[in-house]
Amino acid sequence: MSTTTVTTWFLRQTSPADLRPAAAPAGDVRIVRSGVPSPEFSRFLYTAVGGDVRWTDRLGLGYEEWRALLSAPGTETWVAYEDGTPAGYAELAAGAEGAVEIVYFGLLPAFRGRRIGGRLLSYATARAWDLGERWPGLGATRTVWLHTCSQDGPHAKANYLRRGFSLYDTRVAEERDAAAPGPWPGAFARPSEGV
Incomplete structure (x- = not known):
């Protein structure tokens, strides 16, 4: 089986003052917390956002x-909607010693390149910084961190850096090649000619 060299970058903010918010995108974009832990909805978001980048x-x-996973204390899902349609999401998870991870972040392919990602990341990062206020007993957030890799979208790392995240670790590993799973079986198959 063939392998691919994958670079993973770990980024963080160590103060709420590190956050550099993005300008609001054009159109009706709203970001809402998914208040009911729903495996069905979260799996939909996960496959729709990550299907073409090998999540x-x-x-x-x-x-x-x-x-x-979704019901764990300090875990939240924030969803961006454009004109009422889910456009992307961020999943936050509280960890030890005041660390909050942005576990998953991304947009559905049809919504990329429309400035929604910068706005969603700004909003999710701000919510990571005030997570302890919504979850009594967690304490204050001391760091917000995430990781991205060379197989993620081409603008992912740049978006994180523009929002004020700084690189603190890089790892390179060989990973087995796998086809992008897509949001459903055959999602990336080419249609037959003449159909």
């Missing part, structure tokens, strides 16, 4: 595993 780590999880 596969959660594909094998069962319903109860999804529910447990």
Whole structure:
């Protein structure tokens, strides 16, 4: 089986003052917290956003595993909607010693390149900084961090850097090649000629 060299970058903010918000995109874009932990909705977002960039780590999880992840204290899903249609999401998870990870972040392919990503990242990062206010007992956020890799969208790392994240670690590894799973079976198959 062939492999690909994948570079993973770890980025963080160590103060709320690090955040450099993006300008609001044109159009009716709203960002709303998904208040009910819903494995069905979260799996939809995960596959729709990550299907073309090889997000596969959660594909094998069962319903109860999804529910447990989403129901953990300090875990939140923030969804961007454009004109009422889900455009992308960010999943936050509180960790040890005041660290909050932006576990997943991205846009559905049809919504990329429309300035929604900068706005969603700005909003999600601000929500990571005030996460402790919504979850009594967690304490104040001390750092917000995330990782991206060379297989993610071409503008992902630049968006993080523009929002005030700084690089603190880089890792390079060989990973087995896998086809992009797509949001459904055959999503990236070419249509037959004459159809």
